[in-house]
Amino acid sequence: MAVSSLNHKSLIVHDPILEYILEENAYPKEHEQLKELREITVKKYEKKSVMNVPVDEAQFLSMLLKIMNAKKTMEIGVFTGYSLLGTALALPDDGQITAIDLDIEAYETGLPFIQKAGVEHKINFIQSDAFLVLNDLINGEEKSSFDFIFVDAQKEDYMKFHEKVMELVKIGGIIAYDNTLWLGSVAYKQDEYEKHSKMPESVWRNRDYVIQFNSFLASNPQIESSLLSIGDGLTLCRRLY
Numbered sequence: 001m002a003v004s005s006l007n008h009k010s011l012i013v014h015d016p017i018l019e020y021i022l023e024e025n026a027y028p029k030e031h032e033q034l035k036e037l038r039e040i041t042v043k044k045y046e047k048k049s050v051m052n053v054p055v056d057e058a059q060f061l062s063m064l065l066k067i068m069n070a071k072k073t074m075e076i077g078v079f080t081g082y083s084l085l086g087t088a089l090a091l092p093d094d095g096q097i098t099a100i101d102l103d104i105e106a107y108e109t110g111l112p113f114i115q116k117a118g119v120e121h122k123i124n125f126i127q128s129d130a131f132l133v134l135n136d137l138i139n140g141e142e143k144s145s146f147d148f149i150f151v152d153a154q155k156e157d158y159m160k161f162h163e164k165v166m167e168l169v170k171i172g173g174i175i176a177y178d179n180t181l182w183l184g185s186v187a188y189k190q191d192e193y194e195k196h197s198k199m200p201e202s203v204w205r206n207r208d209y210v211i212q213f214n215s216f217l218a219s220n221p222q223i224e225s226s227l228l229s230i231g232d233g234l235t236l237c238r239r240l241y
């Protein structure tokens with residue numbers, strides 16, 4: 001199957017390599033309800049369905065959560081819930097996920113598959129602007145209590161999210177930021193980009209936020225970080241103090 005038909009968001013690896021990863025490793029072990037959720041998302045949202053994290057990235061996150069023995073997590077930016085369902089499947093039966101999105105219709109599109117997978121009880125979905133919820137949690141009893149926080153919302157807000165989620169994640173806990181290679185655009189200078197890429201103007205515009213954020217993380221002493229070339233780029237940050 002050609003990668004272009006896989007609806008996969010990655011400019012990082014050459015198509016045959018990506019196809020190999022997906023066909024020979026990721027798809028054979030994709031949970032049935034994740035597959036169904038992914039397919040219904042493509043059917044309903046077409047091009048917008050690339051907002052779901054890719055299968056290989058969700059599997060990486062699932063393994064990370066298990067290695068960490070994560071129990072209490074948060075997801076900012078749920079959409080139809082591909083990464084949310086992956087997380088819910090990875091957590092123990094008494095695990096908890098605070099999942100926040102403004103868009104309840106998208107969440108409800110994926111909800112039947114979450115229910116069918118038997119993991120809805122681990123999820124507290126909050127329909128809200130994430131900043132309101134983060135402020136409430138900070139003012140409540142939730143500081144330094146989360147094992148893992150996944151941030152997958154508006155890229156221009158990542159810097160502001162970082163300030164908040166650093167208060168909520170435990171020391172030693174992980175914050176994961178999605179799309180930190182922003183379709184590869186962060187690596188191009190403008191003239192090279194124009195020559196080599198057909199990315200839309202909207203990608204180019206948001207690229208500066210992602211570049212600034214990546215550079216902020218790289219020089220931030222409060223975290224250890226690693227930018228992985230999986231999916232559209234995933235940065236893991238471990239809170240040090």
Ligand SMILES: C[S@@+](CC[C@H](N)C(=O)[O-])C[C@H]1O[C@@H](n2cnc3c(N)ncnc32)[C@H](O)[C@@H]1O
Nearest residue numbers: 051052053077078079082083101102129130153
């Ligand atoms: C890339 S999608 C999330 C995809 C999801 N993590 C997955 O893998 O299926 C981004 C989502 O963030 C939500 N979003 C953007 N800004 C937000 C904010 N300030 N508060 C809450 N949700 C927000 C959008 O409504 C959208 O559904």
